[in-house]
Amino acid sequence: MKTLISSFFQDVRxxxxxxxxxxxxxxxxxxxxxxxxxxxxxxxxxxxxxxxxISEVTNQxxxxxxxxxxxxxxxxxxxxxxNDELIQMSNLYDGRILVINDDFLIIKDTYGKSQGxxxxxxxxxxxxxxxxxxxxxDEENRYLEITVxxxxxxxxxxxxxxxxxxxxxSIHDNEELLDRRARFIEVIIFIIVVMIATALSGTLxxxxxxxxxxxxxxxxxxxxxxxxxxxxxxxxxxxxxDAFHHLMSRMAEVDASREEFVANVSHxxxxxxxxxxxxxxxxIQSGDSVDAETYREFMQDIAAEVDxxxxxxxxxxxxxxxxxxxxxxxxxxxxxxxxxxxQLIKTLTPLAEKSGVELxxxxxxxxxxxxxxxxxxxxxxxxxxxxxxxxxxxxxxxxTLDADLQFxxxxxxxxxxxxxxxxxxxxxxxxxxxxxxxxxxxxxxGLGLAITRNAILLHRGAIKAASIVGEGTTFTVKIxxxxxx
Amino acid sequence: MDRxxxxxxxxxxTVLLGTMLFLCSCSRHGQEDKEILKIYSPDAGYSxxxxxxxxxxxxxxxxxxxxxxxxxxxAPSDGRGVAAITEDITPNGYRSEENRIVIxxxxxxxxxxxxxxxxxxxxxxxxxxxxxxxxxxxxxxDGKELTGGNGEPVGDMTADxxxxxxxxxxxxxxxxxxxxxxxxxxxxxxxxxxxxxxxNTNIAMEKFAxxxxxxxxxxxxxxxxxxTLSPEAKLLSVTIKDRIAYANFDASVxxxxxxxxxxxxxxxxxxxxxxxxxxxxxxxxxxxxxxGVFMEKLKLDELYERNDELIR
Numbered sequence: 169m170k171t172l173i174s175s176f177f178q179d180v181r182x183x184x185x186x187x188x189x190x191x192x193x194x195x196x197x198x199x200x201x202x203x204x205x206x207x208x209x210x211x212x213x214x215x216x217x218x219x220x221x222i223s224e225v226t227n228q229x230x231x232x233x234x235x236x237x238x239x240x241x242x243x244x245x246x247x248x249x250x251n252d253e254l255i256q257m258s259n260l261y262d263g264r265i266l267v268i269n270d271d272f273l274i275i276k277d278t279y280g281k282s283q284g285x286x287x288x289x290x291x292x293x294x295x296x297x298x299x300x301x302x303x304x305x306d307e308e309n310r311y312l313e314i315t316v317x318x319x320x321x322x323x324x325x326x327x328x329x330x331x332x333x334x335x336x337x338s339i340h341d342n343e344e345l346l347d348r349r350a351r352f353i354e355v356i357i358f359i360i361v362v363m364i365a366t367a368l369s370g371t372l373x374x375x376x377x378x379x380x381x382x383x384x385x386x387x388x389x390x391x392x393x394x395x396x397x398x399x400x401x402x403x404x405x406x407x408x409x410d411a412f413h414h415l416m417s418r419m420a421e422v423d424a425s426r427e428e429f430v431a432n433v434s435h436x437x438x439x440x441x442x443x444x445x446x447x448x449x450x451x452i453q454s455g456d457s458v459d460a461e462t463y464r465e466f467m468q469d470i471a472a473e474v475d476x477x478x479x480x481x482x483x484x485x486x487x488x489x490x491x492x493x494x495x496x497x498x499x500x501x502x503x504x505x506x507x508x509x510x511q512l513i514k515t516l517t518p519l520a521e522k523s524g525v526e527l528x529x530x531x532x533x534x535x536x537x538x539x540x541x542x543x544x545x546x547x548x549x550x551x552x553x554x555x556x557x558x559x560x561x562x563x564x565x566x567x568t569l570d571a572d573l574q575f576x577x578x579x580x581x582x583x584x585x586x587x588x589x590x591x592x593x594x595x596x597x598x599x600x601x602x603x604x605x606x607x608x609x610x611x612x613x614g615l616g617l618a619i620t621r622n623a624i625l626l627h628r629g630a631i632k633a634a635s636i637v638g639e640g641t642t643f644t645v646k647i648x649x650x651x652x653x
Numbered sequence: 654m655d656r657x658x659x660x661x662x663x664x665x666x667t668v669l670l671g672t673m674l675f676l677c678s679c680s681r682h683g684q685e686d687k688e689i690l691k692i693y694s695p696d697a698g699y700s701x702x703x704x705x706x707x708x709x710x711x712x713x714x715x716x717x718x719x720x721x722x723x724x725x726x727x728a729p730s731d732g733r734g735v736a737a738i739t740e741d742i743t744p745n746g747y748r749s750e751e752n753r754i755v756i757x758x759x760x761x762x763x764x765x766x767x768x769x770x771x772x773x774x775x776x777x778x779x780x781x782x783x784x785x786x787x788x789x790x791x792x793x794x795d796g797k798e799l800t801g802g803n804g805e806p807v808g809d810m811t812a813d814x815x816x817x818x819x820x821x822x823x824x825x826x827x828x829x830x831x832x833x834x835x836x837x838x839x840x841x842x843x844x845x846x847x848x849x850x851x852x853n854t855n856i857a858m859e860k861f862a863x864x865x866x867x868x869x870x871x872x873x874x875x876x877x878x879x880x881t882l883s884p885e886a887k888l889l890s891v892t893i894k895d896r897i898a899y900a901n902f903d904a905s906v907x908x909x910x911x912x913x914x915x916x917x918x919x920x921x922x923x924x925x926x927x928x929x930x931x932x933x934x935x936x937x938x939x940x941x942x943x944x945g946v947f948m949e950k951l952k953l954d955e956l957y958e959r960n961d962e963l964i965r
Contacts, residue, residue, distance in 0.1 A: 243803065264823060271802045272771045274816075279826050279851040282816065288775045289819040290701030293768055297700075309824050333823040 186376075199354075206350040208588035210557030217339045218312070222303050225261055225314045225334045229382040230301070232257060232265075233318040233330045242327055243271050245276050254278055263311060266316075268292060269328040287485040288330070289316045310336045337376040364495055375401035376562075379408055432599035436480055437562045437616060447473075476613075483615040487598070490543065490622035498539040498626045500651040505569055505576055506531050508541060511565065512549050516556065524561040525582075532570040536609075538651040539627060547623035548578060550616040551643050555582035575629070576649055581642035590634070595633065596621040693779045694726045694734040695772035702775055705729040718787070720748055721780055737776035745795075753809060754781055754790040762794050767802075775815040781810035823832045827854050827930050829880055831862045832928040834921045834964070835870050835878040840913035842965040844878055844922055846870060859898060859929055863888045866925050881921035885906040889928075889941075896933040897956065904940055915948040919959045927959040934958050 182188050185305060197555045234240075243252050245267075258278040267276035270287045272293075291302045293314040302315040312334045318327045378399045399405040445468050451458060458466075513527050520527045548567075555565040563583040570577045587595060591602045599614035624631045627647050635641040691704040709720055726738040738744065742765070747756040756777070765773065778790045791808035792799040798806040816822045828851050834843040848871070852861045869880035869889065886906040894900050900922065909918075923935045934956040936943065943953045 262828075264826065264828070269802065270767060272767070273801065278827065279852075281826050281851060282822065283817055285814050286771060286775060286810075287819065287822070288771055289700055289817060289822075291819050293700050293772075297768055304820070306820055306824070311818055311823065313823060315819070331819055331823075388839040 170579070175631075187369045187373050188533055191365045192371055194365035194368050195361055197475055198364070199358060201265050201530045202354050202357050206347070206354055209350060210343055210347045214339065214343050217342065218305060218320070218336065221334060221336065221339060222305075222312055222314065223336055225312060226301050226303060226316060228257060228261075229314050229316040229332045233316050234321070235325055236267065236330065237320055240276065241267070251276070253562045255299065257332070260334065262337065263333035265333075268296075268331065270296070270326060272296075274313040275328075275331055292329050292331065296326050299324065299326060310340055312336060318405055318586055327457050375399050375405040379405050379412075380408070383412060413609060431543075432614075435479065435482065440477040440480075444470050480613045483619060485614045486546070487615055487619050487622065490619060490626060496541045498543065500540055500627070502536055503539050503541050505537055505578070506546055507540070509548065509578070512545060512552060516549070516552055519553070520556050520565065523556050523559060524563075525556050525559045526564040526566055528566040529567065530568040535569055535576045535649075536573045537571075537576040537647055537649045539647060543623040543626065544647070547620040548580065548645070550620045551580040551645075554616060555580055555584060555641070555643075558582070559584040563640075571649065574649060575646040578645045578647070579642055581640060583640045586637040586639055586641055587633065589635075589639055592633055592635060596631075688691070690721070690783050691780065692721070692729065692778040694729055694737045695727070695776060696734045697732075699735075699769050702772060702779070702815075702935045703729065703734045704779075705731065705734075712891060718747075718754060718781065719783055720773055721784070725777055725780055737773050737780070742773070749787075751917065752786065753791060754787055754789075755791045755793060757793040757796060758799075760795050762792075763800075774810070775817070777812045779812055779815060795863075825854055826851050829858075831858075831865060831868050833870075834881070834924040834928075835860065835866075836913055836917050836921065837877070837965070840879065840881075840911060840917055840961075843881075843917060843924060843963045845964060846878060857891065857897055858888065859891050859893065859926060859932070860888060862925055862929060863891060863900060863922065866921060874932065879913070880911060881913050881918045882906060883910050885910075893932060896931060898932045898934070899935055899936045900926065901938045906939060909948065915951055917963060919947050919951050919957065920963050923957045924959055924964070 188446045202629055229506075235253065237248065239247060240326050241247055241249060245251075254265050254267070254276065255278055264272050265276070265278045266282065266287070268287055269275050272288060274282050274285050277283050287458055291304070291313070294300070295317050300316045302313075304313050305311075306313065314334065314453050316330050316332075318330055319325060320327065343427065369479075378401075399409050436514055445496070449461065451466050454462075507530075509529065513529050517527060552565060552567065558581050559565065565580065565582045568577075568579045568581075570579075589600055594600045595602070596617050598618045601614055621631055624645055624647070629645060629647040631646075632644045633641060662804045688709050689706055690709045692707055693702055693704045693771055695701075696703045709717065709726065724735050724737070726735045726740075726743070728734060741760055742914055745757045745759055747754055762770070774792065777792075781787050789811045791809045798808070800806050821962075827858075828849065831848050831850055831852075833846050833848055836842065837844060840875050841867060848865065850861075850865065852858070861949065867882050867884065867886050869884065870878035885907055885908060887903040889901040890899075891901070919937065926932050926935050935958075936956055937947060937953055939945075939947070939953065946952055
């Protein structure tokens with residue numbers, strides 16, 4: 169049963185609805201005070217009425233008792249005036265009156281039932297001995313019991329006591345009537361509150377319906393123009409719509425950059441193919457007139473284009489692997505960085521010699537860091553390759569290794585042509601080239617820096633480029649020493 | 654053969670009855686052996702009466718009185734109260750007479766103040782009158798009858814003479830209005846009388862109404878209203894089930910001391926009962942039997958409903 173209820177609260181759509189909650193809140197705020205008010209009103213009436221009745225009956229009894237004390241009723245109970253007075257009072261309060269003398273003997277009972285009996289109840293005894301009024305209430309049988317002493321005002325001599333009962337039926341009847349009326353009002357208020365709550369929960373949430381409708385229309389492919397969907401009714405709906413617009417423009421941006429990327433990729437892949445086409449076409453057209461030497465030369469060029477195509481595709485694949493999605497696996501393990509860099513220099517020395525560039529290595533501190541060696545060496549190799557390629561003959565490339573408390577710092581600086589300031593933020597974009605006219609002769613895929621940046625970011629590191637055109641460029645790479653930092 | 658069978662049956666019944674009687678007397682005897690009785694006493698402040706239940710072991714009642722008198726001169730074991738009969742008023746003696754006990758107190762009894770005295774008296778009387786053979790108790794002081802404040806003798810007191818609890822007493826009677834149907838001088842029609850009465854709430858209203866009806870008109874002019882039933886008639890029981898009142902009278906209800914028709918007599922009962930809430934029909938029986946007729950011709954095995962035609 170308990171789980172049933174809790175599952176109701178967890179699963180039922182109604183309960184989770186804001187509209188329903190607003191309805192419920194308004195309903196409770198409307199109803200609870202009314203219920204409390206009714207309870208307090210009825211209770212308050214009851215205790216007030218009972219207290220009033222007690223004091224009324226006590227006063228009346230005291231008056232009768234004083235009258236009894238002045239007469240010699242105790243020696244002769246046939247006094248018509250007093251008996252009438254007692255009967256009247258008994259009728260007035262719908263109760264019974266007992267007159268008790270100082271022997272605790274009942275000398276008068278308005279019901280005529282208990283005359284001649286002795287009453288030894290604690291109320292009567294303490295009333296007579298303490299000369300004080302006693303009152304109590306029997307809620308179950310609906311009556312009050314009042315005991316007052318009959319005493320001589322001057323001497324204080326106690327002649328006896330007077331016990332009066334008074335029915336509280338009329339009070340209970342009134343209370344019921346009051347309660348019924350209050351309940352009636354309560355029902356009316358309940359109906360009104362339900363109506364108000366229904367109306368409020370409906371109108372208050374209308375703007376959200378608009379929001380849903382707007383978002384739905386975009387979902388279904390209708391493009392109303394970014395700024396035309398406005399729900400200014402509430403700050404909240406305005407914020408939601410602003411956030412939605414923001415999201416939409418971000419998506420548009422992503423869309424545009426993807427289109428550009430696809431265009432770039434197709435262009436880059438087409439370029440080698442076009443070269444191959446030209447080379448092979450000219451061979452076919454020349455027919456038999458081409459000598460074997462030319463054939464070989466042309467075929468070598470075609471092979472070079474195939475290699476380039478292959479390289480572009482491989483780079484694209486590794487870029488996809490590194491592209492910061494969650495599935496990208498990176499295995500961070502402690503590695504000495506110095507041997508890795510030295511190995512890179514060794515690998516690239518032939519290329520450097522071919523370009524007439526001097527390779528320098530400086531190790532300021534031996535550094536050990538948690539890195540994925542393959543990925544990091546790929547990243548640094550790309551930097552070094554670029555530094556060699558975009559250099560001038562007789563230039564230099566310098567690699568330094570250093571560390572501060574938290575980071576390993578690797579810099580790759582060169583004496584190359586440098587990067588113009590307006591381009592420095594775009595160099596990591598795929599297929600971006602600073603100087604498009606030179607790209608053909610220098611080669612490369614245009615993906616190297618994008619791969620480097622992705623690899624560094626996977627290490628939760630940072631890469632920064634500083635450059636002066638004509639003088640050279642310095643890339644600074646920072647990698648956290650420990651992976652859990 | 655039939656006769657033989659019958660005699661055997663009688664024998665068996667006799668034996669069974671005998672056994673049952675024997676068992677009954679045994680169990681009653683067993684009850685007397687350890688009866689639980691209340692010992693009443695004033696509380697410590699002499700402001701009310703308290704009671705303590707005690708198991709009394711005794712075989713015959715003379716002993717029982719002695720045991721109770723002994724118990725009355727001891728304070729209750731729980732310390733809430735004091736002994737009813739203190740040493741200074743140790744009785745000169747007491748004697749059991751038929752259905753009553755007379756206790757003779759010394760003169761010091763008169764020195765007690767009124768509250769103490771009434772509490773002691775109530776305790777003694779209420780304790781002793783629990784015994785089935787003690788109906789009343791009388792107090793003597795030095796051989797003379799105890800007198801009240803007005804000089805009149807107090808006389809015999811019964812268990813009913815004392816009220817311990819005002820609330821219970823106030824609750825036990827209620828003033829109410831009963832509708833009764835009596836007849837006129839001819840005894841052929843019914844007349845409605847609303848009587849303002851005080852009745853004991855321990856008695857069922859329907860029983861009270863019928864008994865008041867048997868008692869005849871009171872407080873009304875006798876020229877106008879006449880009783881319908883013999884004053885000797887007794888209502889043995891009346892029960893209500895499914896809005897039908899089953900009234901069982903003794904045989905004297907059939908007596909006709911007044912000049913009243915059978916119809917008038919029967920419908921005075923039926924109309925009086927159906928005037929009460931929750932009763933629609935009446936089944937009358939005489940000595941527990943619904944066979945035969947009420948007086949002359951009205952059958953008893955019928956359910957009777959209210960008859961307005963007889964009312965004038």
